[in-house]
Amino acid sequence: MSESKETAKVGLGGELIGLLKSNIRDYVMYIALVVIFVIFGFTTNGLFLSPRNLSDLVNQAGYVAVIAIGMTVILIIKHIDLSVGYVAGFLGAVAAILMKNGVPSWGAIPIVLVCGILVGIYQGTLVAKVGVPAFVVTLAGMFIFRGLLSLTTAGTGTIIIKDKGYKAISNDFIPDLLPLAGNIHTLTLIIGILAILLLIYSQVKARNNLRKYNFEVSSMPIMIGKIVFLSVIIMYIMWTLAGYKGIPWTAVIVAIVLLIYNFILNKTRLGRYVYGIGGNAEAAELSGVNVQKITMFAFCSVSMLSALGGILYSSRLASATPTAGTGFELDAIASSYIGGVSVNGGIGRVTNTIVGAFVIMSLTNGMNLMGIDISYQYIVKGVIFILAVAFDIITRNKRK
Amino acid sequence: MGDYILEMQNIVKEFPGVKALNDVDFKVKRGEIHCLVGENGAGKSTLMKVLSGVYPYGTYSGNIIYNGNEKQFKSIADSEQEGIAIIYQELALIPELSVYENIYFGHELMEGGVINWNRTIVNAQEMLKKVKLDVNPSVKIRDLSVGKRQLVEIAKALSKNVKLLVLDEPTAALNEDDSANLLDLLRQLKDQGVTSIMISHKLKEVVSIADTITVIRDGSTVCSLDARERRISEHEIIKYMVGREIDNIYPKREKKTIGEVCFEIKNWTVRNPALDREILHNVNLNVRRGEIIGIAGLMGAGRTELALSVFGNTPKYSITSGELFVDGMPKRFRHPKEALDAGIAYVSEDRKGNGLILIQDIKYNITIANLQQLTEGISLNENKEITIAKEYQSSINIKAPSIRQLVGNLSGGNQQKVSLAKCLFVGPRVLILDEPTRGIDVGAKFEIYSLMNKLVEQGMSIIMISSELLEVLGMSDRVYVMSEGTITGCLSAEEATEQNVMAMATRVEEEV
Structure with missing residues (x-):
């Protein structure tokens, strides 16, 4: 931390180097994402970067992203949930069966989300109250929900979902309210511009606030550079999406979940307690934090988000399949760790987890486009995952 | 009586910022029971860790002369090799293993590359007889009382052919009977030629068993009293333990x-x-x-x-x-x-263990126990948090460049102040x-x-x-x-x- 203060006197170049040094962990993640985009852009002759594929990528990353957000909270408090994949698969199948039996989608979705919370209560109770290690509880859960998924799909095999509204969640796009220019989705562009304005407003406000209390702030050119960089990325994505069919509903859902969790973790007591428990559970307990309650919350939230992930996935496929959810836990855990959650707990941001989810899902998407065999895909993902965690540990140790 | 089994000369051991041992001299005669006494933090345990090689040669200065030769122990294995065994307050037994497995843990009786369990059990029985412990050697440690575990530890030491036995507060967790039993055993071992060093806070035991009593205070030897020459009273020992000006x-x-x-x-x-x-x-x-x-x-x-x-x-x-x-x-x-x-607020003795969240900053730690006061609606008022943290920083003088400094990077004194501020903010x-x-x-x-x-x-x-x-x-x-x-x-x-x-x-x- 003192590093960046010293370099502030050295001038812009020095500040930039200082900034890179102290935030190398985050930057590497962005660089990795850019490298992945460039490599796949070349190897697929631009197919990867096409508006249609990027739109698909958002829909594919969606279900992993919401589960990863829940996983991030779990990992911050030093637990783990291996059951998320099959919970998602099973509850997606439950939704399909409900709709098959005439329950409308607006009824099925809340029911499934509540089922998710019930799963969380079951696993959370075992971890928080009984004291069974989360690894064991959720490994057992993995088996249980895998079995339940096979049972629900046993008679029919794949259950086809016919409900249009349900299918729209992961296949449709927000309507264009102001269709001004032919092929361009105007509302998407407007949302992009609003997002940039919001970004500028929040950055300036945060900076002024820091100055008000005499905290060190980054210099003006650095801040402008950061805003320009992020604005370009936002505008690029929005422009690409606008050129296709606009913003997918999945993106809207992910954004809402992200905003809620970002708010909880950064602006509420609950969030403080989550980080406190991860940092030092005993100290948190002696500071009056009810560790059991917070642990229950984390498990309920991850299972509920798994249910949501299951909904997004079954909506995307317009069906519930017996293999749905396989490997989601790895994608979710990898997203969190690539996004900078500390393996020792106590550190992590959901905003970065989303970037991590895009890294992982870009890999999947790109390798699929290249026609790479699934076996190699697993190996590549595993290697990237372990490199990310090892790199994280090395940079953290150095900072000490 | 010039026959010393152990002479530690001019031992100095420093930790960052603290001189734990400052020129300690410690001499133990062959075949005696030597008690080492002093206040908490006087340096008794540190001295024994220097002896056993927990603090290896080179991390302290001074000489250790054992059986007439200068020794440079680099690890516990080195000192055990020479027949020095230390039994710590927290016993180093494995609860889920049996008595005989524990006795030979770390120096298993091997035969052709595999453990000879039959011989292990027979030998373990012999060792148990020596310490007068009447238990089945296949009983698990977890099923034994603390007193009996202590005896198993001693049996383990004997199985390594111990010449110098060091006991760190052996009776701290024992009741009267077990304590008396243990002291009797030490006397018997003495008759069999084992020299013992015993660290103890219980002065009554010390005066009843010691041949020599060495008092340590603030990392230095105060005196060594020969208890065989004359009876030493507990009050005399206390006087030496605390004797300094306020x-x-x-x-x-x-x-x-x-x-x-x-x-x-x-x-x-x-x-x-x-x-x-x-x-x-x-x-x-x-x-x-x-x-x-x-x-x-x-x-x-x-x-x-x-x-x-x-x-x-x-x-x-x-x-x-x-x-x-x-x-x-x-x-x-x-x-x-x-x-x-x-x-009611409690400031922990163990700042790093359960007092503070080291990977979070000063303001986080100060406010964590009373976030209700910062909550407006459902969100936290971070401006108020900063104001409050700054108030405490100046009122109790927490020395740090910013309240956004991670608590793990602060000195002990400043960490303690943060710990205090956290409790004071609760009112x-x-x-x-x-x-x-x-x-x-x-x-x-x-x-x-x-x-x-x-x-x-x-x-x-x-x-x-x-x-x-x-x-x-x-x-x-x-x-x-x-x-x-x-x-x-x-x-x-x-x-x-x-x-x-x-x-x-x-x-x-x-x-x-």
């Missing part, structure tokens, strides 16, 4: 206005479910408004356990009987949150300070003492647990002394002298 580092309180009793516990009896044993017996204690009471005692007397059991740490301590009153109202806290809400009426100045420098100590005085002048009550006797005497209006889970005395500031407190802490007078 420096004037304790600020005087300007006005003392001591009010009504505001916090009281009666017949407080607590079990530790993990150890499955009663750790506090019928503790009675009270604090008045505007008063500082000190709780003195030696390590393991049960002081921290008392504080935590009062503070609502129920999973670790189950209260079997007793009453707790805050302002005359009966209370029982099931969670630290309830204690905090009732105005407590009774503040329990557990070892408030452990491991911090003199300047920060003075600041903390001054702050304590200021707080009680404002009407707060402070319960201070401390192993530093001088601090207890310098700061307290009344001193409670604890020993082995009970209060062995309550002294007014005038009555509380070092000798009196030490006598009670080591239980010189049996019934108080």
Whole structure:
């Protein structure tokens, strides 16, 4: 931390180097994402970067992203949930069966989300109250929900979902309210511009606030550079999406979940307690934090988000399949760790987890486009995952 | 009598910022029982760690002469090779393994690359006979009482052909019978030619068993007394243990206005479910408004356990009987949150272990225990948080470039101040300070003492647990002394002298 203060006197170049040094962990993640985009852009002759594929990528990353957000909270408090994949698969199948039996989608979705919370209560109770290690509880859960998924799909095999509204969640796009220019989705562009304005407003406000209390702030050119960089990325994505069919509903859902969790973790007591428990559970307990309650919350939230992930996935496929959810836990855990959650707990941001989810899902998407065999895909993902965690540990140790 | 089995000469051992051992001389005669005594933190255990190679050669200066030859132990294995065995307070046995497996753990009886279990069992039986322990060697350690475990440890040492046996407070966790038994065993081993060094706080035992008594104070040898020449009294030992001038580092309180009793516990009896044993017996204690009471005692007397059991740490301590009153109202806290809400705050002795969240910054740590006060609607007012943290930073002088500094990067004294600020922000009426100045420098100590005085002048009550006797005497209006889970005395500031407190802490007078 003192590093960046010293370099502030050295001038812009020095500040930039200082900034890179102290935030190398985050930057590497962005660089990795850019490298992945460039490599796949070349190897697929631009197919990867096409508006249609990027739109698909958002829909594919969606279900992993919401589960990863829940996983991030779990990992911050030093637990783990291996059951998320099959919970998602099973509850997606439950939704399909409900709709098959005439329950409308607006009824099925809340029911499934509540089922998710019930799963969380079951696993959370075992971890928080009984004291069974989360690894064991959720490994057992993995088996249980895998079995339940096979049972629900046993008679029919794949259950086809016919409900249009349900299918729209992961296949449709927000309507264009102001269709001004032919092929361009105007509302998407407007949302992009609003997002940039919001970004500028929040950055300036945060900076002024820091100055008000005499905290060190980054210099003006650095801040402008950061805003320009992020604005370009936002505008690029929005422009690409606008050129296709606009913003997918999945993106809207992910954004809402992200905003809620970002708010909880950064602006509420609950969030403080989550980080406190991860940092030092005993100290948190002696500071009056009810560790059991917070642990229950984390498990309920991850299972509920798994249910949501299951909904997004079954909506995307317009069906519930017996293999749905396989490997989601790895994608979710990898997203969190690539996004900078500390393996020792106590550190992590959901905003970065989303970037991590895009890294992982870009890999999947790109390798699929290249026609790479699934076996190699697993190996590549595993290697990237372990490199990310090892790199994280090395940079953290150095900072000490 | 010039035959020394061990001579440690001019031993100096430094830790960052502290000289734990400063020119210690320690000589042990062959075949004697040598007791090593001193206050907490005097350097006894450090000295034994130097001897055993836990602190390897090169990390200390001075000479170790063992059996006439200079030795340079680089690890415990080196010292064990020479027949030196150390038995620590926390026993190093593996609960889930059997007695015979434990006795030969680490030096298994091998034959052709595999363990010969038959010979192991037969030999283990022999060792058990030597320590007069009548148990089946295949019983698991977890099923044995603490006293018997201790004997297994000694059997283990004997199986390694021990010449010099070091016991670190062997009787601290034992009852009277087991203690007597153990001391008898040491006498027998002495007859068989084993030399023993025993660290003990129980002076009664020391005078009954020791051939020689060495007293250490502040990392230096005070004296070595030959107990075979003449009878050494416990009071004489105490005099050497504490004998120093009280420096004037304790600020005087300007006005003392001591009010009504505001916090009281009666017949407080607590079990530790993990150890499955009663750790506090019928503790009675009270604090008045505007008063500082000190709780003195030696390590393991049960002081921290008392504080935590009062503070609502129920999973670790189950209260079997007793009453707790805050302002005359009966209370029982099931969670630290309830204690905090009732105005009782606890500053941990173990800042890094369970006091602070080191990977978070100063403002986070200061506010974590009372975020209600910062909550507006459903979100936290971070501006208010910053303002409050800054107020505490300046009012209790936390030295850090910014309140966004990670607490893990602060010095011990500043960490302690953050810990205090956290508890003060709760607005407590009774503040329990557990070892408030452990491991911090003199300047920060003075600041903390001054702050304590200021707080009680404002009407707060402070319960201070401390192993530093001088601090207890310098700061307290009344001193409670604890020993082995009970209060062995309550002294007014005038009555509380070092000798009196030490006598009670080591239980010189049996019934108080």
